[in-house]
Amino acid sequence: MEPVSRRQFFKHAGSAAAIAVVAGAAASPLGIAGAGASTLAARDHETPLAPHEELTTNESLVAHVKNSRTGEISLFIGQREVTLHDRKVAARLIRATR
Amino acid sequence: MSSHREAPEIAKDPVADSTDLYAFVSPDKPTTVTIIANYIPLESPDGGPNFYEFGDDVLYSINIDNDGDGVADVTYEFEFRSENTIPTTFLYNDGPIDSLTSASWNRRQFYNVTRVAKRGSSEVLARNVPCPPCNIGPLSTPNYAALASAAIFGMSNGRQVFAGQRAEAFFVDLGAIFELGTLRPIANLHATFGLPGLAAMPGVNSTAAVNVHSIAIQVPITDIAYNGVAPTNSAVAKSSVGVWTTASRRKARVLGSNGESGVGTGPFVQVSRLGNPLFNEVLVPLSQKDKWNAQPPKDDRQYANGVAHPELASLLNVLYPGAFANLAAYTKPRADLEAILLTGIPAGVVSPTFSTFTGNTQADMLRLNLAIPPASKPSALGVLGGDVAGYPNGRRVTDDVVTIELQAVAGATIPLVDKTFTPDKAIADVSDGVTGAGLTLLSSFPYLGTPYSGYSVTPGTATTSLPV
Numbered sequence: 001m002e003p004v005s006r007r008q009f010f011k012h013a014g015s016a017a018a019i020a021v022v023a024g025a026a027a028s029p030l031g032i033a034g035a036g037a038s039t040l041a042a043r044d045h046e047t048p049l050a051p052h053e054e055l056t057t058n059e060s061l062v063a064h065v066k067n068s069r070t071g072e073i074s075l076f077i078g079q080r081e082v083t084l085h086d087r088k089v090a091a092r093l094i095r096a097t098r
Numbered sequence: 099m100s101s102h103r104e105a106p107e108i109a110k111d112p113v114a115d116s117t118d119l120y121a122f123v124s125p126d127k128p129t130t131v132t133i134i135a136n137y138i139p140l141e142s143p144d145g146g147p148n149f150y151e152f153g154d155d156v157l158y159s160i161n162i163d164n165d166g167d168g169v170a171d172v173t174y175e176f177e178f179r180s181e182n183t184i185p186t187t188f189l190y191n192d193g194p195i196d197s198l199t200s201a202s203w204n205r206r207q208f209y210n211v212t213r214v215a216k217r218g219s220s221e222v223l224a225r226n227v228p229c230p231p232c233n234i235g236p237l238s239t240p241n242y243a244a245l246a247s248a249a250i251f252g253m254s255n256g257r258q259v260f261a262g263q264r265a266e267a268f269f270v271d272l273g274a275i276f277e278l279g280t281l282r283p284i285a286n287l288h289a290t291f292g293l294p295g296l297a298a299m300p301g302v303n304s305t306a307a308v309n310v311h312s313i314a315i316q317v318p319i320t321d322i323a324y325n326g327v328a329p330t331n332s333a334v335a336k337s338s339v340g341v342w343t344t345a346s347r348r349k350a351r352v353l354g355s356n357g358e359s360g361v362g363t364g365p366f367v368q369v370s371r372l373g374n375p376l377f378n379e380v381l382v383p384l385s386q387k388d389k390w391n392a393q394p395p396k397d398d399r400q401y402a403n404g405v406a407h408p409e410l411a412s413l414l415n416v417l418y419p420g421a422f423a424n425l426a427a428y429t430k431p432r433a434d435l436e437a438i439l440l441t442g443i444p445a446g447v448v449s450p451t452f453s454t455f456t457g458n459t460q461a462d463m464l465r466l467n468l469a470i471p472p473a474s475k476p477s478a479l480g481v482l483g484g485d486v487a488g489y490p491n492g493r494r495v496t497d498d499v500v501t502i503e504l505q506a507v508a509g510a511t512i513p514l515v516d517k518t519f520t521p522d523k524a525i526a527d528v529s530d531g532v533t534g535a536g537l538t539l540l541s542s543f544p545y546l547g548t549p550y551s552g553y554s555v556t557p558g559t560a561t562t563s564l565p566v
Contacts, residue, residue: 036480060361062350076364 102139105387144552167456168396235553301531340463395461468493
């Protein structure tokens with residue numbers, strides 16, 4: 001597993017909201033079943049992405065919130081696993097399921 | 099069994115379940131080594147309409163350590179993909195499959211082979227190699243032997259590969275061994291827990307007339323040897339390599355809906371491995387077996403106590419009261435088993451020139467001395483039978499590993515390291531009573547025999563009603 005800081009994560013992913021964009025494009029890869037996943041961006045009133053924030057890949061990504069209290073999240077993409085520690089992102093993902 | 103369904107979780111995942119591993123200097127090409135990794139235990143030959151195949155979502159690996167640290171120096175990776183070519187039929191085939199490109203063959207499988215070196219460099223050795231179909235019957239797969247032979251694929255540097263269904267060559271009396279160790283030939287000596295006694299009788303081969311899926315690769319000795327040089331002195335450690343197989347799955351998987359295929363992401367995680375036959379099966383506690391499957395050999399020191407003090411050895415004199423009194427009184431750590439299974443046997447133990455020793459790192463690997471040539475008259479009992487080209491020096495398809503390991507655990511190999519021990523007389527009878535007699539094998543690569551056909555095998559029996 002590769003540990004990653006919040007700054008690094010956002011640098012790679014564009015923004016936390018960008019995860020939602022990827023999720024919508026790739027059959028609920030966030031692991032959030034049902035309509036909740038597709039409405040994540042809308043609920044959060046996502047602002048449009050700036051050009052530099054646009055992703056150039058449509059690769060599937062799976063996020064596993066291992067511990068919402070500590071914010072430990074495992075991100076699975078390609079053949080990599082990236083570990084993120086961010087309570088805000090974890091909370092945001094959990095809220096999106098409700 | 100050797101490693102069929104040996105752990106709770108992998109028993110539910112047959113396409114990733116390593117069942118047997120063979121590694122030997124090729125008898126007909128002694129400058130090469132053949133390694134065969136079997137998967138999918140106990141295939142009933144008539145198991146249609148969806149006959150058996152490798153997992154498209156599994157990474158299969160054959161690993162070779164040539165410097166004794168329990169870490170792979172060379173790995174051959176195999177990845178499969180399946181396709182349907184006739185979208186309108188429910189059948190595996192809608193006519194005779196007379197070639198690997200037959201238009202009657204609906205469900206096909208192909209694979210890539212990649213060689214990965216320790217330094218991280220990798221080389222794709224083959225792409226989109228076709229597997230043969232399963233052996234269905236004389237109408238669907240006529241002249242099966244020729245069909246399968248066409249699936250042997252030559253690669254660069256004299257390497258060749260085959261992946262597909264084969265006849266099971268491992269033989270064992272499962273019904274007896276897992277009936278509280280009731281070896282049928284000596285069942286009359288069993289304690290039977292106060293229940294009515296059992297009569298001695300011949301063993302029953304539980305794996306007769308079933309198939310497996312084999313990944314077989316034949317490579318020059320120099321492809322896997324230390325520093326790429328074929329060794330000539332069998333007494334030195336660098337002449338032996340350690341071999342083990344693994345099967346791995348993606349760490350995350352999201353199932354598809356509405357019939358869509360799922361998505362696997364993340365790194366591959368090892369879910370199955372196999373080095374010495376029966377290691378995980380017999381020496382590792384049930385609660386640890388799935389963890390063992392996920393571990394690398396270099397960390398096997400954590401399982402060394404189960405080798406030094408095997409539970410089965412302590413049970414034998416209980417199950418067969420008085421028959422193994424000498425074994426029961428032997429309380430020292432089993433240095434013989436530690437050598438055979440975890441470090442290899444140093445030179446001087448069996449003979450001055452025989453060794454499978456790879457170093458002091460305790461690792462369950464199938465060790466093969468590359469400097470020992472094939473035997474002209476092989477013994478199924480391998481080194482126990484005076485044949486140093488057989489198990490535990492590698493493993494050939496004819497080696498009776500169940501009897502070898504049962505007798506070793508029962509104390510037959512203790513005198514190799516401790517001359518004060520006298521084996522119990524009962525050791526000569528320690529066997530499940532099953533031999534490889536009747537197995538039809540090939541004299542050349544891939545050596546394992548033509549699989550039994552679904553039409554020809556009488557279900558629920560070990561007999562075939564027609565030629566396979």
